[in-house]
Amino acid sequence: MAAVQETIDQVKSIDVDQYKYGFVTDIESELAPKGLNEDIIRFISAKKDEPEWMLNWRLDAFQRWKTMEEPEWARVDYPKIDFEDLHYYAAPKTQEGPKSLDEVDPELLETYKKLGIPLSEQEVLAGIAPENRVAVDAVFDSVSVATTFKEELAKAGVIFCPISEAIREHPELVQKYLGSVVPVSDNFYATLNSAVFSDGSFVYIPEGVRCPMELSTYFRINERNTGQFERTLIIAEKGSYVSYLEGCTAPQRDENQLHAAVVELVAHEDAEIKYSTVQNWFPGDSEGKGGIYNFVTKRGDCRGANSKIAWTQVETGSAITWKYPSCILRGDNSVGEFYSIAISNGHQQVDSGTKMIHLGKNTSSRIISKGISAGVSQNTYRGQVSAHRKAKNARNFTQCDSLLIGDKCGAHTVPYIESKNATAVFEHEATTSKISDDQMFYCQARGLDEEAAVALIVNGFVRDVIQQLPMEFAVEAQKLINISLEGSVG
């Protein structure tokens, strides 16, 4: 309620073309030369001080990638990416693995402060009850610059660190799980990521542990002409629970930047992983110039019986989004959930959705997708629900709602439903609506101006999904949605 008013004020205070996080951090970077070849991969691997097996894994991925074609089935349109014209590694120069926060470049701390992500633990601690604390891993271009609350988490046995550190410190875990959910040759971008991934977060929750605080990673792409290829791996052992948040922003630049991440989640028996994303990469300007190409592979494996994985995403940024967080429901009675708000405005193109692959018995999944299109954007929901022969009593419920603002945008729904077991029950509901003139007039007749009326109606439209977000993120997400839609009426 208060958030709505706050958003309106915020919306009013900014111009149409202004992306709040568009500033550039002036920091000297170490860049790998442009282009992609074995030497670059060796360079990245050496920078990370990686063991031999990791290098070989990357090289193998690279060999496979060279034989693969860029996928073209998505409803997105962009000029061909010149993969030779990108830097595959960029790191702040002063940043050779700081031991503590005191060693982190003040310029970087300032950057995250501006983004509203305090990295100083003292600051985070000020006035916040322990159960509401959030541990943060901050990834800047290709490296993790800081991870907070590591010690406190270690007391509970939780490992939360940059994946580059995990490769060195916990090779047995990484070797066991890396690529076990998203195989190296899964798809063009995932394979590219496997070859050149530079950093990301690693989370390990031991058996029976309920992670004592929210974990989060904050991704920032700063350097121009770079690709960010982060890799996240989360493992929840038997009976454990973790809630993980991910946020992303990038400076406002004229040229497009590439972001091709891979996220793998593994939930063992009785474990639960809740993964929330608020994606706010630079969407390009009002002419459609610049913006992030967001080609992401996210997949969770409900490996054990009674396990549960829930994806919640609020997608407001990126010039192009190509993303389908999925669940493989392998364990009997496992549960997969996908809650999504995807907003496109201006020239943005979104092709996003999920896959629910039912393999085990009595598995159930739920998909709630809310697409909001404005400007001249295109917004596609693409979702697959399938039941394997052995997936007895598989259940899915899909609700897919689109809201159009204005008459120059498009909303599309592409469901793929496949059942090889007669006992499976899949339900799919889809609606497309416009904010009606009657609704606008009604709200305005009660004193809301045009923008406040749109904000209120949209907030109502996305309510089911917002409710799934952790409290502090819900408020943020609500603000973000309204800012993204600012200038979409009148």
Add this chain to the structure above:
Amino acid sequence: MLEIKNLHAEVEGNKILRGIDLTVKPGEIHAIMGPNGSGKSTLSYILAGKEDYEITEGSITYNGEDMLELGADERAAAGMFLAFQYPIEIPGVATMTFLKTALNAQRAARGEEELSTPDFMKLVREKAADLKVTPEMLRRPLNVGFSGGEKKRAEILQMALLEPTLCILDETDSGLDIDALRIVSEGVNKLRSPERGMIVITHYQRLLDHIVPDVVHVLSKGKIVKTGGKELALELEANGYADYVGEEA
């Protein structure tokens, strides 16, 4: 004070209002009656600022301000309120949230401070109880799945909360059973005050038994054809509109 002078309006070339003159002073209740299609609802929409109509002639001023220059939200902030004949559904927005957003938007537009949540809640609870609006109803999305009576009660609740200086009630009695009509009318009567003017649009006399008007107008084919006291409504009830709508009817 509301002053409508020689108001002409049309939609897609069809003339709907053909020269309306109406003055409503603070404290007065004016009833506007008339057959279907006479332009009653159009008049209420135009007063509230709906943009679908072209005003070809005439003026609307309220407290000296030219209303035709203002948007619907600005008119609301200036103290006008339209209780809709068919209230609109706002899915996902709890009634309570809607009430608070609307109240604070108007307060902000008038340069007043936002009401604190506890003060707001207290206010709503008081007003809601009068109209038999339950806390459960306040949690539900506004007008979604509301019965006819609930919708109208919610409209009057908004009116009570926003405390407008000019209330326009568009067929508030339609779709109400006797009990609901009584509750709604009591809610409206509670808002009668020397500072507040009202325009009550209705087909039927029965609403005017509960909300007794000072002046009754008969609207026909976009014009006010007869103005009288409250007894005019009784006469209409007995004889119908035939005397006033001309030979064509």
